[in-house]
Amino acid sequence: MVSLITNMIIQFDSSVYAFCVNEKDHNAKYFIDDLCSSRKLGYIVLYSTKRIILAILNRSDLSPLQKAIINNIKEMITFKLSLFERVKFRAIVFHSQIGFDKSMYDDTNLFIDLHDYYNRYTKNGINPFNKPKLVLEDINDYKVYNYICKWYKNNNTVFTDHNISLDIEHGGGNRTANICEQYFSDGKTVFSICDSDSKYPGDPKKHDTASSLIKLFSSKININQLYVLKCQEVENLIPLSILKGTANGTQLPAVKFIEHVIDHDPEYYFFIDLKNGFKYNLVFPDVETEYSRHWSKFFEDFDCEHYNRSVQGVINKAIPTNSSIICKLSSMLPHAIDRMNSMPIDTEIEPYLIAEWKNIAERIYSWGCSGKQLRVF
Incomplete structure (x- = not known):
């Protein structure tokens, strides 16, 4: 046992x-x-x-x-x-x-x-009341979760005198399930939060990391010790205001498109591929797919010089069909996360983020809620 x-x-x-x-x-x-x-x-x-x-x-x-x-x-x-x-x-x-x-x-x-x-x-050599492990795909993800928990604590006085006591561990993408299983085999309590990698709302596909973690926690551990984000990646939890404040001139067209999507349907913000952008052949394929059905509608009335130029380049065969028509933000996102982690705790959060932020904070506090150190002598 x-x-x-x-x-x-x-x-x-x-x-x-x-x-x-x-x-x-x-x-x-x-x-x-x-x-x-x-x-x-x-x-x-x-x-x-x-x-x-x-x-x-x-x-x-x-x-x-x-x-x-x-x-x-x-x-x-x-x-x-x-x-x-x-x-x-x-x-x-x-x-x-x-x-x-x-x-x-x-x-x-x-x-x-x-x-x-x-x-x-x-x-x-086990004290069963020591810190458990929280295994994340990337240890830097905790910068986002840490701010979310501080925001939640600031808005819920019941947690005022309590801290979070968890050992944060790096899972390494597809290796995350293996890391969790090893800690569990060593007698440690292990929790995990992972990206869903879902491409649009209701995406039925079980993507690799989430699928392997669901299988592990369902069969060997406890499925309640795993939380799969209700968004593509942890970066989709960053407020739009932070993306706007971090983007440079070449990245502003992508931010403009994100804002355009939010104006039409904020739920879709959670499924924008912020790292890789949108490729022409996936948004406008020869035969419609579920992905194109979900995303092409947002481009119908989107007017942006960069986007228009990219589409025209594909049509004129000046650039490949698998080219990005909305630029990638992969180089910007680490800076956006750092900016988010240092923003004032009473900053007003966009309404569409609140439900998922609460889900995450409630999980982390239930897993790692701890008292303050005692100074009894």
Whole structure:
């Protein structure tokens, strides 16, 4: 059985009580050591009945530091009720040999079994309450997610006193599923966010990276620990205002087209290929495709000198049919991401971005919500 390392909201099942009051069981001692260590470092937020917390406090083998940490947990539980109501995804800590009833919980949660704690965790050098992994296709993607989470926190006071505690790891495109599987095999809890690579709304094709991650998380891990973006790539989460402010003169025609698309149907912004632009033979093929049906309509009333010149060049056979008729923004996007990550947190966000930004932030906060470090001495 794979043992999981996690941090987020930790919830104690009632089966933990009998385990914690038994001072003759050395497993409980190792569990409390790990719990206190991770809470002191700010890795976890704990949700428990006071009965269980008092049972731990009454143990005779607690150090003064551990007593102070447990006391802090006891005092803060009441103040965190709004957080517990808001965030439903959590790690359920239970003991499989002491009357645990899994049917009381949603299967979407994580589960940590305290039975044989030493051999399951400590002996293998595992503290199950340490930081989990968030594996991204490109580690720089987190610059976008980090700003989105700061924006979300700024607009949701329930998270004011809480941080995100995740180890961000580089997946490397198509290797992302392999990296996730390796971390899982090593006993670590792993989460992932990936691009959909969808080319238009409702694109039914399962693209490589997303497809392999869906298969892995569905079969071996937990599909709720994966989020596939509802857009082509992470760059489609960048506000138009940032693209406008970053583009140079040669890139402005592409930005003008993006604005044109948003004016007609903002949903399509999420599926614009910002890195590679639009190629004539794909937008205007000899035989209509689903891709051309979705995208050609936006060019019908688009008037731009660069675009008109490009199309005329293809018609006159001066340039190949697979030429871009809207220029690529691949060289600009890293600068746009840096600009986005440094913009004021109270900047007004375009309305069409808000729903997906919320989806992402809610996932990340539920996966990595943590308390602040404790300074109890």
